[in-house]
Amino acid sequence: MEQTNQHDTTEVARLREELATKTEELLRANAQLEEISRLKSEFLANTSHELRTPLNSILGFLRLVLDDMCDSHEEERDFIRTAFESAESLIDLVNEILDISRIESGRMPIHLESVDLTELFNEVYLVTHLDAQKKSLKLDFHPPEDKSLRLRADYGKLKRILLNLIGNSLKFTESGGITVRTIPAVERGFVVIDVEDTGLGIRPETQSRLFDKFVQGDGSATRAHGGTGLGLTIAKSLVELMGGVITLESPGPGKGTRVSFTVPLYRTEDTEPSEWQRVADLGAVVKGDPKNPLLLIAEDDPHFRNMLEDLAHDSHFSTVYAMTADDTVLLAKKLKPTVITLDHALLVSQHAHLTDGWDAYKALKTDAETSSIPVIFISGYETPIQDGLVATPSIPPPRLIMKPFDCAEFTRALMEEATRAKVGPELPT
Amino acid sequence: MKQVLVVEDDPINARLFEMILKRRGHYEVKMAESPHEILALVQSGQVDLVVMDVSLDNATYEGKEIDGVGITRLIKDDEKTRNVPVLLATAHAMIGDRESLLEESGAEDYISKPIVDHKYFLDKVHSLMAPPPADHAG
Numbered sequence: 001m002e003q004t005n006q007h008d009t010t011e012v013a014r015l016r017e018e019l020a021t022k023t024e025e026l027l028r029a030n031a032q033l034e035e036i037s038r039l040k041s042e043f044l045a046n047t048s049h050e051l052r053t054p055l056n057s058i059l060g061f062l063r064l065v066l067d068d069m070c071d072s073h074e075e076e077r078d079f080i081r082t083a084f085e086s087a088e089s090l091i092d093l094v095n096e097i098l099d100i101s102r103i104e105s106g107r108m109p110i111h112l113e114s115v116d117l118t119e120l121f122n123e124v125y126l127v128t129h130l131d132a133q134k135k136s137l138k139l140d141f142h143p144p145e146d147k148s149l150r151l152r153a154d155y156g157k158l159k160r161i162l163l164n165l166i167g168n169s170l171k172f173t174e175s176g177g178i179t180v181r182t183i184p185a186v187e188r189g190f191v192v193i194d195v196e197d198t199g200l201g202i203r204p205e206t207q208s209r210l211f212d213k214f215v216q217g218d219g220s221a222t223r224a225h226g227g228t229g230l231g232l233t234i235a236k237s238l239v240e241l242m243g244g245v246i247t248l249e250s251p252g253p254g255k256g257t258r259v260s261f262t263v264p265l266y267r268t269e270d271t272e273p274s275e276w277q278r279v280a281d282l283g284a285v286v287k288g289d290p291k292n293p294l295l296l297i298a299e300d301d302p303h304f305r306n307m308l309e310d311l312a313h314d315s316h317f318s319t320v321y322a323m324t325a326d327d328t329v330l331l332a333k334k335l336k337p338t339v340i341t342l343d344h345a346l347l348v349s350q351h352a353h354l355t356d357g358w359d360a361y362k363a364l365k366t367d368a369e370t371s372s373i374p375v376i377f378i379s380g381y382e383t384p385i386q387d388g389l390v391a392t393p394s395i396p397p398p399r400l401i402m403k404p405f406d407c408a409e410f411t412r413a414l415m416e417e418a419t420r421a422k423v424g425p426e427l428p429t
Numbered sequence: 430m431k432q433v434l435v436v437e438d439d440p441i442n443a444r445l446f447e448m449i450l451k452r453r454g455h456y457e458v459k460m461a462e463s464p465h466e467i468l469a470l471v472q473s474g475q476v477d478l479v480v481m482d483v484s485l486d487n488a489t490y491e492g493k494e495i496d497g498v499g500i501t502r503l504i505k506d507d508e509k510t511r512n513v514p515v516l517l518a519t520a521h522a523m524i525g526d527r528e529s530l531l532e533e534s535g536a537e538d539y540i541s542k543p544i545v546d547h548k549y550f551l552d553k554v555h556s557l558m559a560p561p562p563a564d565h566a567g
Contacts, residue, residue, distance in 0.1 A: 045521070049484070052520035053439055056543035060445040063547055069452040079448075086441055 029389070029397065036386055046214050047097055050229070054090040058083045096230040100213065103237045106358065106384030110241050112300070112347055114266040115151040115158060117182060117191070118143040124162045124180075131170050138177025139166075144184050144191065151191060152266035152301060157238045164231045165195040165259050172257070173199030189265050189303025190244065196258040202250040210248055211236045239263075240380040243301060243345050245404065264301045284331055288318035293338035293418055297321040298328040298360060299378075300347040308341060308410070315411055317418075323347045325354035329363045332370045339417045340364065341410075342398070344379040358388045365395045374417035376401060376410070431558055432457045432475055436467055436497060437482040437518070442542070446480055446518070449544075454551045464490040464500050471510045478558050479504070483519035483530060498534040505535035514557040518542060 061083040070076040102108045121141040132139035151158070162180070169178045176198025183192040202210065214229040232248075239246040239261045246261035286294065287309060295312045299305040300323040309319045320335060322328040324347050332340055344357035354360050357377065364370045377385060380403035389397055399413055433456045437443040443460055450456045459476070461467045462485070470476050483497040490499070497517060504510045515536040519526070520543075527539050537557055544550050 049520045052542045053442060056520065057439075057441045057445050059543045059545055060442075060449065060547075063545075064445075064448055064452065067453075067547075069448070082441060082444070 025397070032386060033390065036390065043100075043213065050093060050214060051090065054086040054093065057086040058090070061086075093230070096234060099234055100230060100237075103234070103241070104383050105387055106356070108237075108241065110154045110157065110345065112152055112154060112242070112345070115153045115155050115263075117149065117151060117193075118147065120155065120159060120162070121180065124159060124166065127163065128166050128170070132178065135170065135174070137170065137173055137175070138179075140177065141180045142182060144182045146184065149184060149186075149191065150266040151263045153242050153263050154238075157242065158263065161235045161238050161261065162193070162195070164235045168231065168259075169195060169197035169199060169257070173197045176256075184265075185262075186265065189267075189301065190262045191265060192260055192262050194258060194260045196256065198256045201253045201255040201257055202248075203253055204250075207248055207250060211246075235261075237381070240403075241345060243304075243343075243380060243403075245380070265303065267302045284320050284322065284327070284335075286318055286320045286335075288313050289316075290318055292316050292318045294335060295319045295414065296328065296331055296335065296337035296340045298323075298325070298340065298342045298346060298357065300324070300343070300345070304343075304405075307407075311407055311411055312414065315414055317414065325356060325360035325363075328360045329354065329367075329370070332364055332373060333367070336370075337373060338421055339374050339376065339414060341376040341378060341414075344377070344381065344384060356384070358384050361398055362388065362392060362395060372421070374421050375399065376413050376417060378405065378410075379403065430455070430457050431477045432459060433554065434458075434467065434470055434476045434479045435460045436462065436479060436485070436500070438462060438485045438488070439482075442482075449547050449550065450480075450554070453547055454554060456554075462488070464488055464495055464503075467500055468503060468510075471504055471513050472507075476513055478554060479513060479515045480554070481515050481517050481534075481536065483517060483521055498530060501534035501536045514538075516540060516553060516557060518544070 061079040064070065065076055065079050065083075070079060099108070121143050125139070125141055129139055166178060166180070178195065178197045181194040181196070183194065185192060211232050213233045236246050243264045244262040246259065248257065248259045250257040293316075295308075295317040297305055297308050297312070297319055299308060299321060305321055309321070312319045317338070320331060320337070322331050328340070328342065328346075331337075342357040342360055346356055346360070354363060357379065361375055361377065364373065364375060375398045377398040378401045379385065382400070382402065385398070385400065389395065399417060401409055401413060433450050433454075435443055435446045435450070435458055437446055437460070447458045447460065450458050459470060461470055467479075471479065479501075481497040481501055485496050485500075488495050488500075490503070497519070501515045501517065504513060504515060515534070517530055517534060517536045517539045519530065519539070519541060521530065521541075527541075530536070531539055538553055540550055540553060
């Protein structure tokens with residue numbers, strides 16, 4: 001009897017604690033939703049403002065022409081041309097707004113492949129050198145000296161980023177030139193691409209805001225140079241979707257600007273170490289002591305994966321990895337790992353059912369076989385997860401680790417999630 | 430001839446205002462972008478009305494960022510210039526913008542962009558420049 005009472009008390013205490021945790025989770029989710037809603041309204045207001053500006057001049061100049069308000073035939077043509085140019089900037093703006101919304105809803109398709117920078121630079125040079133020539137600017141490309149170097153990136157997106165950055169430099173540089181450099185950091189698994197100009201430069205107080213939507217550099221100069229104020233926002237998102245980071249620096253007005261971004265290296269697989277054990281039917285290998293708890297790593301960048309493996313082995317985990325979302329789910333079912341870590345950007349194989357980390361997460365959490373396995377989500381970009389959570393509110397939010405990646409944070413998360421998995425309510429006591 | 434000062438940071442739209450005011454209203458038009466220049470022109474007494482854009486990218490006054498609302502506030506807070514009418518012209522056209530912008534700035538009137546009806550715009554300009562009532566202090 002006494003024992004039952006004690007058992008009840010423990011049970012009540014446990015339920016209370018569970019309730020408190022759930023309440024806290026709900027409050028946090030609610031705060032996130034409010035923030036998302038606020039940002040969306042702000043974007044809508046800004047978008048409406050930006051669309052009205054070119055519309056105003058299209059309608060206004062055409063009205064003047066229709067009402068015979070022009071001094072001469074030349075002026076009439078000039079008014080029509082101005083209206084036409086404004087219509088062109090309107091269509092650019094609409095396209096970029098659509099891209100932003102595609103990126104923010106996680107629907108921007110990224111096709112990672114092996115990219116040869118020399119080939120990419122040649123192609124970018126072809127479409128930019130005439131504009132540079134017109135302004136008598138030097139335009140230099142320095143591809144990596146190691147010609148065998150390959151990047152893991154989406155070729156088209158990478159080209160677009162470069163065209164955007166070089167386009168900005170061309171607009172704001174009147175003398176000197178533009179240099180595109182590559183600095184390989186092979187041991188760290190990426191390459192830095194640098195676009196540097198000798199142009200107008202940017203005031204320090206504006207620099208940090210330039211990646212925000214609709215923010216342009218120097219007021220009068222920029223307005224006169226056109227542009228939507230969305231180019232850098234899109235460039236930043238594309239860099240991050242491919243697993244890199246982007247920074248901008250300028251010593252100040254008149255002193256030029258340098259934008260640097262990183263792109264992960266593409267590496268062919270290293271030969272497999274002998275201590276690996278084969279999980280034959282899936283072609284996957286478990287590394288480390290099989291008696292240790294197992295960490296399933298969904299990560300297609302071999303260098304970053306090696307680092308995660310080392311960190312896990314140091315914390316007495318064994319590891320297995322998957323490169324695609326489909327394989328991740330399959331391995332999770334087969335091997336029942338203690339913890340799973342997911343990168344949002346994953347390789348997409350042909351005929352894939354699941355394309356990214358969020359897809360994999362959703363599949364794991366909605367399958368009774370895998371739903372109780374704790375997941376650590378690693379991403380450079382929070383939006384796809386937030387949007388995913390909004391779209392499917394029944395799915396609990398994952399533990400999120402943002403890039404730039406902090407090793408200590410990862411180790412801590414790994415230990416905590418493993419502990420939670422062991423004492424979780426799903427396991428019989 | 431009456432003189433209108435146009436403050437508008439988009440060069441194409443600035444030119445459009447200039448053309449509408451010159452061709453349809455037969456006003457003289459001056460254009461300015463920097464807050465100092467704007468205030469100096471208004472203080473000089475040559476300006477009969479200001480058409481003021483609300484968002485001015487990166488305009489600064491005394492080291493701080495300022496927009497059309499802030500510049501209008503400065504005009505309205507200065508006894509010498511408060512009688513110069515200001516017509517806010519803005520593409521901020523969400524619900525509630527009109528009231529809050531007028532209240533914040535102290536401007537006489539507001540028009541939203543795109544300006545579809547030129548006559549409506551010119552009527553506003555014209556009526557704001559009408560001679561002040563008899564009990565006017567200035």
